[in-house]
Every structure is written in structure tokens, then in C-alpha cells.
Amino acid sequence: MPKSHVAGLAMTPTAFFIAHIHTGGNHMSLPDGAYEALENALGAENVCDDPAVTSAYSYMWLLYSTHAQSGRYRPAAVVLPGSTHDVQTIIKIANRYKFSYIPVGTNLLPPTIPIRPDTIIIDPKRMDRILEIDTQNMFAVVEPYVTYAQLQAETMKYGLTITVAEAGAQVSVVANNMFQGMGGTGHKFGYNRGVLGVDWVLPSGELLQIGSRGNPHGGWFWGDCAGINLKGLLRADSGHCGGLGMVTTMAVKLFPYPGPSTFPVKGTNPDFKVTFPHDRFRLNLIKFPDRRKLIEAMYEIGHAEIAAAVHEEPATMVLSGASPSVEYFWEKWPEFMKQWRNVLSVTLIGFSSPRQVAYEQKVLDQIVQELGGEYIQEGSELWQIGEDNIGEQIRTGLSNRLFRIAGDFFVIGGFGFDSIDQSYKMSEEYMWPLIEEGQKKGHFIPDDTHNDWLNSYQLGHFSETEPLIFFEHDLDAGATFITSYMKTIQEAVKRKMCTTWPLGPMNYIAGPNMCNYHELVLKIKKELDPRMTSNPDYPVPPQPPQ
Structure with a gap:
């Protein structure tokens, strides 16, 4: 299990939360009863609204301006699910009590920052398991907090590897494959071709299984056919950034590796x-x-x-x-x-x-x-x-x-x-x-x-x-x-050139010049997430920025 380092001490995520669990009083801006419902579903040790914890989730590394605003959009709570069922339960509670949530991976990019106060962060730190490595069919099945370094270290033992995100081997395999799937060896292994079967919790709380996973006993091995093929909706160019629910399990393609079974690093x-x-x-x-x-x-x-x-x-x-x-x-x-x-x-x-x-x-x-x-x-x-x-x-x-x-x-x-x-x-x-x-x-x-x-x-x-x-x-x-x-x-x-990644509201700049794709994406968002509960401004905010 990954560890958080607090005050110089190594602590598991659960131990860290126990040290900072809610001790009474107002639960930030969550509706009455919502915090208790989350505690009942996940256990008090996996729900936290302590400012010492939630403030950390209001900061994004990219800009000092976000640091200057830390606390302004501090999440109302952070929750640690341990399974797909837990994620479904969290989302159903959010719909019942009418608050928002942001699913994160390893928390690298701007969409993980809350934009309104009635928001919780769904942090999958406890969902860090490699569920399967199929050496014959060359794929692995992972949960959202499995990192590239973690997965590659295991696959190399079998003469296999994965194209590792150049944002760093510390990032989530699931998150990067949903974002763009880039990697250092993409010249040979390809770009964003790694997504196979997927378990995807929709904003309704329903579980959608795509690829071969969508067929009874279909397994994880295929992402493009033999099941519901919604990979384009899942990731498109840059993914929906948690705006259409949360992927809880993903099968990813592995590739041959002729090197040592342990990464040969020295120094x-x-x-x-x-x-x-x-x-x-x-x-x-x-x-x-x-x-x-x-x-x-x-x-x-x-x-x-x-x-x-x-x-x-x-x-x-x-x-x-x-x-x-x-x-x-x-x-x-x-x-x-x-x-x-x-x-x-x-x-x-x-x-x-x-x-x-x-x-x-x-x-x-x-x-x-x-x-x-x-x-x-x-x-x-x-x-x-x-x-x-x-x-x-x-x-x-x-x-x-x-x-x-x-x-x-x-x-x-x-x-x-x-x-x-x-x-x-x-x-x-x-x-x-x-x-x-x-x-x-x-x-x-x-x-x-x-x-x-x-x-x-x-x-x-x-x-x-x-x-x-x-x-x-x-x-x-x-x-x-x-x-x-x-x-x-x-x-x-x-210039009618391909745009830089149009993040969230920036789609209103790119969209009108590219067949108004943003209008279609917003319709899909409203259909799947009518209350705009799932990371509300992504993949496209309901209104253009002022």
C-alpha cells in the first residue's frame, strides 16, 4: 500500500486519515447527513474533512496562482474508496445529497482542483492493486492508483513492458491512458493504443463495462470490439477528466521487453x-x-x-x-x-x-x-x-x-x-x-x-x-x-492547425472552429450527468467563461 509522509513519519493512507478524521461540527459545505452517509459506507477512517488534509487537495503544482488561492476552493471532504462498489456507493450518495465530486488518479493535472465548495475528492489511494498480468496475451489489469513504475517492475519479470508516461513513472497507468496515453517508446509501441477492457462507473452510479469486458465471460483482452466500444467517449483526445464518472479498473496492453528482469539502475x-x-x-x-x-x-x-x-x-x-x-x-x-x-x-x-x-x-x-x-x-x-x-x-x-x-x-x-x-x-x-x-x-x-x-x-x-x-x-x-x-x-x-490541449473552458475557443464539437460533448455530459455532479466543468463547462 502506498504511504503518505506526514511530519516526517511514514503512514498508510488509512492511518493518515485516522489522525485527521472529523471530530464534530460543520462539515464544510456538504448537505446535512452527507458526511455521515459517506462514513457509514466507507468507514470513518476513509472519510476526512480536516483542513490539514483537504487544503492539500486545493493546490496544483503548475501555477503559483493556484497556491495563492489554496483554501478558496478547498474540497468539502476527501474519501478513499477501496473497490468499484465503493465508488458506485460514493457517487450514488453524491446524487442523493446533491453534492459534487472529482475522481482523481495520482493528482497531476489542473482538473483535479475543485471549482466550487460543495465538492469532494475521490482519491483511489487504496485501489493500488495489479489484478492480473496475462503473459500469453500480453496485458495487465490494474486499479487507478497503480503507477507505471509499479506495473513495469512487475511486468519486466516476465519479459514484458509498457510505454511509460513521460510525465513520470510515478503517475497512474489508468489516468495517463485516459488522458492521452503518451509514452517514451511511443514511436514503436504507438500512441493511446493501450486501453483494452474497462470497468467504468457512470455519473448515475451504474457500472458500464466496455470492450470485451462488456460481453459475458468476455475477459479483458480486447478494447476495440467484441463488446461496447466507447473508448472514444472515454478518452477522445484528452479524456473527460473525471467529468463522466470514474474508471475503476482497466486492462492495458503490454509489449515485449528483451532486457534485465530488474530495471538496471545504478547510483x-x-x-x-x-x-x-x-x-x-x-x-x-x-x-x-x-x-x-x-x-x-x-x-x-x-x-x-x-x-x-x-x-x-x-x-x-x-x-x-x-x-x-x-x-x-x-x-x-x-x-x-x-x-x-x-x-x-x-x-x-x-x-x-x-x-x-x-x-x-x-x-x-x-x-x-x-x-x-x-x-x-x-x-x-x-x-x-x-x-x-x-x-x-x-x-x-x-x-x-x-x-x-x-x-x-x-x-x-x-x-x-x-x-x-x-x-x-x-x-x-x-x-x-x-x-x-x-x-x-x-x-x-x-x-x-x-x-x-x-x-x-x-x-x-x-x-x-x-x-x-x-x-x-x-x-x-x-x-x-x-x-x-x-x-x-x-x-x-x-491557421486551421491542431490546437494545444483545450482544457475545460478553453474548448469554447477551439470548438467553434472545429465543427462545434464542444456542443456535442456538452450534450453527452448533460445526458450522462444531468445535475453536473461529476467534476462539473469537465470535459466542457455548462457555460462559456465570462
Whole structure:
């Protein structure tokens, strides 16, 4: 069972809640009798309205502005279900007493923040079990609090793996698959193809089983047919963010893995190194004369159907991941920014044999030569800073280090999926100009590389780009960021390009320019959740923002 660290002590979630359970008086803004109904259903140790606990759920890491408002939208209570039946009961109690709820996973993104006071958080910390690993059919069945690190550690014992979310191996497998399903090895394993059978509790409290799970004795193995196929409604591009109930169990696709049964990491934090067998795993870091040549190489690699992971790696991400301290980063940054430009990271994995790696390396060598690329030599200073890439692409762990540079980080744009060429155009035409505006204000750190974290998916058939920015943890810089983020949506629709992820109310910017999809989504929301109880403003709020 995962543990919460409170006042320096390791405590299970239940023990933590016992230390902070309700002791009488008003239950925030929950209707009379609602808190007691939750206690009766789950046990008093699994329901909490102590401000010391609920305040933690009103904070979101991305913006200091949310921290400044902590407590303003503090949840009325936090509940810890232990099963699908518990989740159904919670939702039925919410409908009976007419209060709202937000289902969360590992609580990473903005939709987990309450927007009105009569809201509880459904936190699945107790639902952290891997229910099945089917080695023959290559899938695993997991509950919402199972993380990628947890699942991958178990599957590697059987020669299997999963494409791990690049938000970090600490995030929920279920949540990421509902969001976009991205992962470091998505070039080979695909994008958002991992969802198979699903148990989904609707806003009515009813249990809907989709995929092969929807047929009697159908099992978990199939997500696209042999049952009700509602994966598009479940996740679409970015998922419904808890606005259409809660997924309590999911089967996810596994893939072959030819490496050690234990993740081969050595060293101590933050200086971790991975040592995969070189005849089966090979990292290539390649500098190109310009981004156009780099992008052409990405296409050629896809056409040749080689490599497991293909990413343009920006200097800020690489150096922050390798920096043992903030001081080290800022000491190295001015010179490193000049040296690390237009670098493509290509990881080869010999799934069938070492001969596969040897063959793919020969093909890659030819592509690099034809396009004027140059390999960063193993053992060089640049190589030593960037060599963690191979481990990061298989099990991401550097995400938390990105905060150390300035206090906050995110992307201007990103999460918009199109061709590699279109990703480049979006970046150059409006994303980087917005970044430069923020730099002139002194809100974003200096970076003139114009290199993104540009990712190839499904052998280069489409991609996603993220221009990373780093900024102070304060209100002014946060305002510049969120304004710029919204502008990327406006600029995209002007150009008829794929938009940045239009989160919640931002759908009212994107929707009118994209067949009014937001109106259809809102109709579905009202049909399944007529009282707007399930994370009320998602996937689309009932009214456009003022």
C-alpha cells in the first residue's frame, strides 16, 4: 500500500486519515447527513474533512496562482474508496445529497482542483492493486492508483513492458491512458493504443463495462470490439477528466521487453545511471545542422521502420535532468545552450535479437550521413550529460527535476497532435514568438535554441511538440504563462492547425472552429450527468467563461 509522509513519519493512507478524521461540527459545505452517509459506507477512517488534509487537495503544482488561492476552493471532504462498489456507493450518495465530486488518479493535472465548495475528492489511494498480468496475451489489469513504475517492475519479470508516461513513472497507468496515453517508446509501441477492457462507473452510479469486458465471460483482452466500444467517449483526445464518472479498473496492453528482469539502475539520487545490455539497447545522440534536417531524419527513421524511441531533446530538459543542483544548471547553461542544439535522441532496442540492433544501427548511420548529422561521441562531456535519455525513455524519472531550475515549468503549446511538419510549423509560427514575449518581460528563463521536445509516434505517422518554458513561482509569471497558453489555441484556430490541449473552458475557443464539437460533448455530459455532479466543468463547462 502506498504511504503518505506526514511530519516526517511514514503512514498508510488509512492511518493518515485516522489522525485527521472529523471530530464534530460543520462539515464544510456538504448537505446535512452527507458526511455521515459517506462514513457509514466507507468507514470513518476513509472519510476526512480536516483542513490539514483537504487544503492539500486545493493546490496544483503548475501555477503559483493556484497556491495563492489554496483554501478558496478547498474540497468539502476527501474519501478513499477501496473497490468499484465503493465508488458506485460514493457517487450514488453524491446524487442523493446533491453534492459534487472529482475522481482523481495520482493528482497531476489542473482538473483535479475543485471549482466550487460543495465538492469532494475521490482519491483511489487504496485501489493500488495489479489484478492480473496475462503473459500469453500480453496485458495487465490494474486499479487507478497503480503507477507505471509499479506495473513495469512487475511486468519486466516476465519479459514484458509498457510505454511509460513521460510525465513520470510515478503517475497512474489508468489516468495517463485516459488522458492521452503518451509514452517514451511511443514511436514503436504507438500512441493511446493501450486501453483494452474497462470497468467504468457512470455519473448515475451504474457500472458500464466496455470492450470485451462488456460481453459475458468476455475477459479483458480486447478494447476495440467484441463488446461496447466507447473508448472514444472515454478518452477522445484528452479524456473527460473525471467529468463522466470514474474508471475503476482497466486492462492495458503490454509489449515485449528483451532486457534485465530488474530495471538496471545504478547510483544515488540525482546521479542515476542505467546499464542496459549494449547488444540489445543502444542510445544515439545526433546533432543536425538545423531543425529541418532533424525533422527529415525523423521521417526517414519512420519510413525505415527502425528504432523504439525518437525524440528531439531540448537543451533545458537535458541539462536539468543531469544537474545535481540549481547552481550547477545555471553555471553550465550559457555555454550548454550553444553546444546542445538540434539534437535527436534515437533509442534502438533488439526485440528479436542483437542482430536487429546491428541492422537498425546500419540503417540509422546511412540516414545520419545523408542528412549531414554528427553523432555525439560516447564518453564526451555532452554525451555524459545526455546519456540518461535511454533510461528516461523506458522509465521516466526526471520530471521532478524540471521544477528546480526556476520553480515552475510547463509548455507553451504542446499536446496538439499532427504531422511532424505541422508540429514544427506550430512551434515556429506562434509558440516560440509567445515564449520570446515572455522572455522580454523577464518572466521566462533565457533560451534562444528554438528546440522543442518533439516526439515521434507510430513510426513517424504523427507527432506532438512541446516547447518547454521555465518561470518563477509567482503570480505575474504564472499569468504570462496561462495567457500565452490560451493564445496558442487562438493562433492555431486562425491557421486551421491542431490546437494545444483545450482544457475545460478553453474548448469554447477551439470548438467553434472545429465543427462545434464542444456542443456535442456538452450534450453527452448533460445526458450522462444531468445535475453536473461529476467534476462539473469537465470535459466542457455548462457555460462559456465570462
